Amino acid sequence: MKSRYAMLLVYSLCLAVGAGVWLTAALQSGAAFPPLWVIALAILASLFVWQFGVQAPRVGLISMERVPQIGLLLAFSPAVAAAICAAASLIWPIVSRRYSHGSIAFGLLRGVHNAAMTALMLLAAGHLYIALGGDHPLTAFSWETVLALVAMAFAAQVVNIASMAAFFKLDGRDVRRIVTPAYAASDLIFFPAGVLAALLYNTGAYSALVLFLGLMVVFVLSFNSIDQSLSAADAERGPIAKLFDVGRVLHGARRVDELGERILSETRSLFGFDEFYLVLVDRDRRVLELRVHERRGERMSARTKPLDTGIFGYVVDTARAVLVEDASRMDEELKRRVDETEKETGSFVVVPLVERGQVIGVLSVQHTQARAYSLADLHLMQKLAEQVAQAVADALAFEELEDYRRRLEVRVAQRTRDLERANFEKERLIAALRERSLALERESQEDALTGVANRRQFGKRLAAEIEVAQAVNHPLTVAIADLDCFKLVNDKLGHPIGDEALRRSAGLMRNLCRETDLIARIGGDEFALLMPSTPLEEALALCERLRSAVDSHDWREVHPDLRVSVSIGLTQWDGSARVDDLLEAADAQLYVAKLSGRNRVA
Known part of the structure; x- marks a missing residue:
């Protein structure tokens, strides 16, 4: 069974071939490139907005990249704009550790895909704009030009969303949870800024263009600062606020089972898996509690196993994460620790949940096919585990406090019932004593045989x-x-x-x-x-x-x-x-x- 990364590579290469053929043909038709400083400035502008743009849930960034992309598309030919922006898209995943999840191979894969997607998107949108009679290069507005701009914006968005959705689907992620209406509309917000930049450049209003670009820089940096402040505030308020928007989703979970359901849902949006585990460590009983276990969409019953057994016990003992890309090629030490089961396992990731220097649990995803996970997945899983650990610790503390409160309520209720029974018994004894006293008094005053006075x-x-x-x-x-x-x-x-x-x-x-x-x-x-x-x-x-x-x-x-x-x-x-x-x-x-x-x- 082919690895999911092999399928992603095939898909990205096919996309790159199609984009390359189209782009080469368009460039050979006589497209003229602008001065080198304009090309460098456009590439730096793209890298700048990717570096300092506002974070988007589960995906990475809200794409302010539309500003330089649309600006170039309306100032130069579609082929030139596509070539410049594709170059920036190829460079960014390679130089950004955050975007590549720490894996050079995965960064190259994303770079090839994004470059091809950008080229196809700008070629399709640019040619549609020109075909609809839009003013090119843009120097003035007319109803025909406005309609062409609207069509161009939606065409670019359709190609972008379709390409990303296909990538996420092949990557095993839940596309519906990632490509939301808000995500789909986010790029359109910055479309008018790109139109204005092109208009200023094409009309020779360079002073106004410089002022506009300066304002955009201030705008991007200001939003980045606000986003970092909000992220810092979230980190102080909640236990998992730093991993995209997972903290917002998990916020408020007061019991481990409830939190586990939310963690499972969020993990499903980040990874493709056939099996998921959330395991907690109970050192008092020396067992591992499998609190959440899902296999091929079926919920398995919660259970326990000895603390020092299996790969989970190994991770707890060593406090080290484990990535097995191909289970058939595991090293001997891991083979000795893996439980013998009949289920098919091709690859898996197991990371410890560490809180205050102590392993309190384990998070794991497993797949039946080999090479379903790579180093990038391990890094992403570790980031998730760092934030989940604090949430689990908080939920365990609250759960323990809640269980203690319930036990106390049960004890109080039992003590109340005991006191009620004691009071009832006391009243019964008092009544019996009163009755006996009356009987003795009657006996002291009455004749026992006849019932008259004695x-x-x-x-x-x-x-x-x-x-x-x-x-x-x-x-x-x-x-x-x-x-x-x-x-x-x-x-x-x-x-x-x-x-x-x-x-x-x-x-x-x-x-x-x-x-x-x-x-x-x-x-x-x-x-x-x-x-x-x-x-x-x-x-x-x-x-x-x-x-x-x-x-x-x-x-x-x-x-x-x-x-x-x-x-x-x-x-x-x-x-x-x-x-x-x-x-x-x-x-x-x-x-x-x-x-x-x-x-x-x-």
Whole structure:
């Protein structure tokens, strides 16, 4: 498979042959050259605008060369103008390291191509201008001349763009990203200046011509100074501002993956390749991270490999760039380091990404055909790598900071959830403790079997009601109730039946008591009833209802042989009796009821 440089050489030579034949024929028709000083001045003017012209993205220069080219074309014959400008175009790539990417061979190739392209462009544009009736040499304007000038300008631009597009295409570059409408129109900006220069020269206004040329020099140098200032400012603001306009494209990438996509896109506009790699070095894990890998337009998955393996490991170890023009003729040291794979590799370029003296990654382009890359490509790749390294370092720092922020947010969120769970558990425990406290309080005040107040609670309430009755001079009645012969119930029917009888008896009495009354179990089968603000006669009636309710209850629901009755004794506080005295008095009345035959109220 032929090298792309071989195809470029064939294309450039074919172009040169065509231009040479046409130019020779035109010169033999009797073209007269101007004085030598005019030729030298024209060549120097072309070299001057190429050296100090404003930089254009990815290509090199915005071509102010139209000023001397159009000036010569309108002052002399097309063949003479083409010969002078072709000579300048041949010289420039050879003497300009920037334009030749540091390769003499590539500079010669570009020189031959540009000289042929310039000759064809000026011959075609000049003959079209004359054929359309344009004034030549230009000394005055007419509508016919103006239309011919417009046609000449567009003809020159069409030939120029077509020739450059073919060159870039054979060079493996993305033509659409290079030959943009802005690039195509850039030369037309300087066309009127060339027309004015020719008009001044042809009309003999040499003083005005010298003044005009002086202004053009100032104009070019001023624009060059402004461009350098902007480039310096870009270099301070951004990490990759010096490689044409790549910095503008990559500016703002905050993560390595996003930056990698932009680097891939920009590399595609500069090189033709079958495979592209952006590899980062992770020294903590001692691995190479293949962050961006594209093979024949297909995106490969990200992966890692040991740090010291393969050609990438070699470049990381040595911090030296590698150019292999023909993989079948690699030196033995590189052969030992190259990974054994089934893919076909003809040539490749691998350059280290160095930041602050340390290799942080590798940038590589590879091609299946041999001699796809030369020393010029290596130099261009190194320039790209110099700027990409800082961008990658910045993106890695930002990525690390962003990952730390996210990890911190996750930790804060987890800590918040832990605190919420801890608070929930605390609230649950507090609620449980509160519930247990209430339960204990109820247990300390209630009888566990019947659910009515216990003896302790009854004694506290009785003492409090005595103080109230004494303070407001209200009556206070106390009754003691005892289930008749209840021991026989436990002995004959069992304690479970006895317990149920106690629960139901307590329930019957509680249901008949008023809200202000208090029923309490103060013994095994003994209950006490506290009736605040209740006269004795009213209390007697209430106790009678209690006795009757117990006596008339259908106890057969509990057990067929169960019968329960209750005897009640009550007394009224006399205004001076203590708690124990009051209970003893009520108990004495209970004894009277028992002696009267039980199931009585006394």
